[in-house]
Amino acid sequence: MTPPEPTASPADFSLLILGGTSEAYQLAADLHGRADTGLRVISSLAGRTAQPRLPAGESRVGGFGGVAGLTAYLRAEHIDAVIDATHPFAGQMRWNAADACAAAGVPLLRLERPAWRAAPGDHWLEIDNWDEAVAHLAASVPATRRVLLALGRQELAPFAALDHCHFVIRSVDAPDPQPPFAHAELVLARGPFSLADERELLLSHAIDTIVCKNSGGGATDAKLAAARELGVRVLMRRRPPQPDSPSVASVAAAMQWVAARAGK
Ligand SMILES: NC(=O)c1ccc[n+]([C@@H]2O[C@H](COP(=O)([O-])OP(=O)(O)OC[C@H]3O[C@@H](n4cnc5c(N)ncnc54)[C@H](OP(=O)(O)O)[C@@H]3O)[C@@H](O)[C@H]2O)c1
CATH class of the missing domain: 3.40.50.720 (NAD(P)-binding Rossmann-like Domain)
Structure with missing residues (x-):
């Protein structure tokens, strides 16, 4: 895969959100409201549904081409941090993100909503x-x-x-x-x-x-x-296993993580 051309617009801090979940849409929307602060936010969708709803702000659609492709993308786009907000059952992307972020030296956070628990009366x-x-x-x-x-x-x-x-x-x-x-x-x-x-x-x-x-x-x-x-x-x-990356369960906690890294 040919690495993408770097974009021209400079940013103080560039964040990649691996999306496809309601939390990823919410995070993109909340961060987009702060776009004037020099924060560049790119949301990535796999492109599985015919007419995907596009997140607020900048987005891209389609696979990266495995760990090598994602690593190249992180470098080409000068990504400073990644939030993996893919679905709890997206079993592959989390491992690709962990390996690519390690290779590119980019901090990674997993944003994953809590699992449901059985309540009295459930079968x-x-x-x-x-x-x-x-x-x-x-x-x-x-x-x-x-x-x-x-x-x-x-x-x-x-x-x-x-x-x-x-x-x-x-x-x-x-x-x-x-x-x-x-x-x-x-x-x-x-x-x-x-x-x-x-x-x-x-x-x-x-x-x-x-x-x-x-x-x-x-x-x-x-x-x-x-x-x-x-x-x-x-x-x-049950949910599939996941890498040993730092993880949060809410958009608010992910916002704090971004703020701590971006100094915003
Ligand atoms: N699995 C589910 O139950 C489910 C439910 C709702 C939504 N989704 C969303 O649908 C997408 C695909 O799910 P999946 O189960 O096929 O995932 P997966 O098994 O984790 O990923 C398979 C491949 O799809 C590409 N991909 C996945 N998420 C991507 C993203 N956000 N941006 C760019 N490429 C992505 C990657 O291709 P490359 O290796 O080429 O980069 C990845 O290796 C995910 O983004 C997920 O959040 C999944």
């Missing part, structure tokens, strides 16, 4: 991968028959082997190609979702099991409250 089964979820669904015939898959559209394929289940697939964009499910219907929707909407979705489709990831945050947690109310079982995927 959760925690799993580490989708094969475990498939095994549990296969073993629970006929108790499990109507399943809401609330996961990424690239993650659906392992469930297509379960022809005793009727799947309701909720996704931002339609899966392309859609795996060969025996019984499935698609619900295209983008969060946040309200409790009333989630209750209606579970009831109208007679859902008995939800399969989802422990993404955390308030945009998509209403399905868990609705499941609790209705006695719906949840197969909850």
Whole structure:
């Protein structure tokens, strides 16, 4: 990959936000309000969705080309600090960021929202991968028959082997190609979702099991409250491991980290 040309505009301090989450959008918006202070903020999106919402301020879209590409980008753009605010289930970028920042000598902060925790009345089964979820669904015939898959559209394929289940697939964009499910219907929707909407979705489709990831945050947690109310079982995927980088759980804490480094 050819390193990008350095930009002409000088800045006292250049921050790269690895984004794709509501926290990353919020951080970019909050920092953009202070752009007159000599702080340059670049948000980076992977470009997975067809029409991504662009963050406030400067942004770029698309992969960097692995650790080498990101290292070259950090050097070419004279990045002073990186905040990895990618999704809790974006399993690769955090490792690339850790390696590239170490190689380029750039400080790195991980911004990750807290995980959801089971509350009284929840029927959760925690799993580490989708094969475990498939095994549990296969073993629970006929108790499990109507399943809401609330996961990424690239993650659906392992469930297509379960022809005793009727799947309701909720996704931002339609899966392309859609795996060969025996019984499935698609619900295209983008969060946040309200409790009333989630209750209606579970009831109208007679859902008995939800399969989802422990993404955390308030945009998509209403399905868990609705499941609790209705006695719906949840197969909850635990988060993947992450590098040993400094980490904060809120945008406010990330703002303080930037202020301490940028002297703003
Ligand atoms: N996984 C999820 O459940 C989920 C949910 C909501 C949003 N997202 C967002 O969607 C994006 C992709 O998710 P993923 O699970 O495919 O991530 P991933 O497994 O961590 O990353 C795969 C590759 O995508 C590129 N990439 C990821 N995040 C990027 C970013 N912010 N800017 C530029 N390139 C990026 C990198 O390509 P190169 O190696 O070429 O640099 C990376 O190696 C992430 O930014 C994440 O925040 C993910």
